[in-house]
Amino acid sequence: MKLNFDPRVKDACAQNKTGTVGLKVCKAVLVGDVAVGKSCLINRFCHSVFDMDYKATIGVDFEVEKFSVLSVPFNLQIWDTAGQERFKCIAASYYRGSNVVIVVFDLSDIDSMSHTPQWKEDACKCASDPHIFLVGTKKDLVSDAAFADIEFEAMKLANEINAEFWAVSSKTGENVREFFFRLVSLTFDKAILNELETRKSPVAQIGSNLISEWLCL
Ligand SMILES: Nc1nc2c(ncn2[C@@H]2O[C@H](COP(=O)(O)OP(=O)(O)OP(=O)(O)O)[C@@H](O)[C@H]2O)c(=O)[nH]1
Numbered sequence: 001m002k003l004n005f006d007p008r009v010k011d012a013c014a015q016n017k018t019g020t021v022g023l024k025v026c027k028a029v030l031v032g033d034v035a036v037g038k039s040c041l042i043n044r045f046c047h048s049v050f051d052m053d054y055k056a057t058i059g060v061d062f063e064v065e066k067f068s069v070l071s072v073p074f075n076l077q078i079w080d081t082a083g084q085e086r087f088k089c090i091a092a093s094y095y096r097g098s099n100v101v102i103v104v105f106d107l108s109d110i111d112s113m114s115h116t117p118q119w120k121e122d123a124c125k126c127a128s129d130p131h132i133f134l135v136g137t138k139k140d141l142v143s144d145a146a147f148a149d150i151e152f153e154a155m156k157l158a159n160e161i162n163a164e165f166w167a168v169s170s171k172t173g174e175n176v177r178e179f180f181f182r183l184v185s186l187t188f189d190k191a192i193l194n195e196l197e198t199r200k201s202p203v204a205q206i207g208s209n210l211i212s213e214w215l216c217l
Contacts, residue, residue: 013070032104034083037137040170098127132163
């Protein structure tokens with residue numbers, strides 16, 4: 001899959017012979033109703049597996065995927081939260097500092113889509129200017145005709161909550177890698193552009209360390 005990067009980001013990375021652009025870390029959090037398929041989406045991407053049996057997430061789970069993007073190391077932290085009401089408080093304490101909020105719903109359960117604006121609002125309260133994705137799962141369960149209607153509604157909703165819409169299936173793997181690679185390229189771009197911005201500003205320097213490095217952006 002071909003990833004598109006901002007030309008300034010490409011230049012900065014191409015000139016990074018001395019490794020001055022260090023490790024970038026991105027925190028992504030998945031939120032959404034019970035059993036919409038959050039854990040399956042992560043397991044499909046991180047471990048290439050799919051399990052038909054439902055095992056509820058207790059509180060939160062966590063995975064790290066390591067990439068090299070344009071020769072710069074990039075770690076994607078993926079936080080899987082529980083959809084069950086009784087774990088909501090625990091899960092919410094892990095939203096803090098997220099760079100990406102992935103609001104998940106089940107394409108075969110329209111109710112789960114109607115709850116996504118609330119999930120988004122709760123998660124974004126503690127996130128830091130995050131990219132927002134609206135992800136419809138279980139695409140394999142809906143017919144093409146039904147999908148066309150749901151897609152129309154989902155795009156409208158995505159527009160309202162400032163999100164990018166993706167439809168995926170963790171069962172077949174459709175769009176899963178494409179979705180995560182898109183997420184990685186967007187957040188990598190943003191991290192590098194932030195760093196370039198910070199470098200331009202003399203007040204942003206503490207001794208010889210850049211604030212962005214100090215903050216691990
Ligand atoms: N057919 C189909 N089933 C799926 C898909 N993704 C998940 N499922 C099923 O949906 C059920 C719930 O999936 P999970 O990933 O555990 O859901 P969750 O959102 O993490 O649930 P909580 O941990 O309770 O919040 C499981 O039985 C999965 O096998 C999919 O793409 N297609």
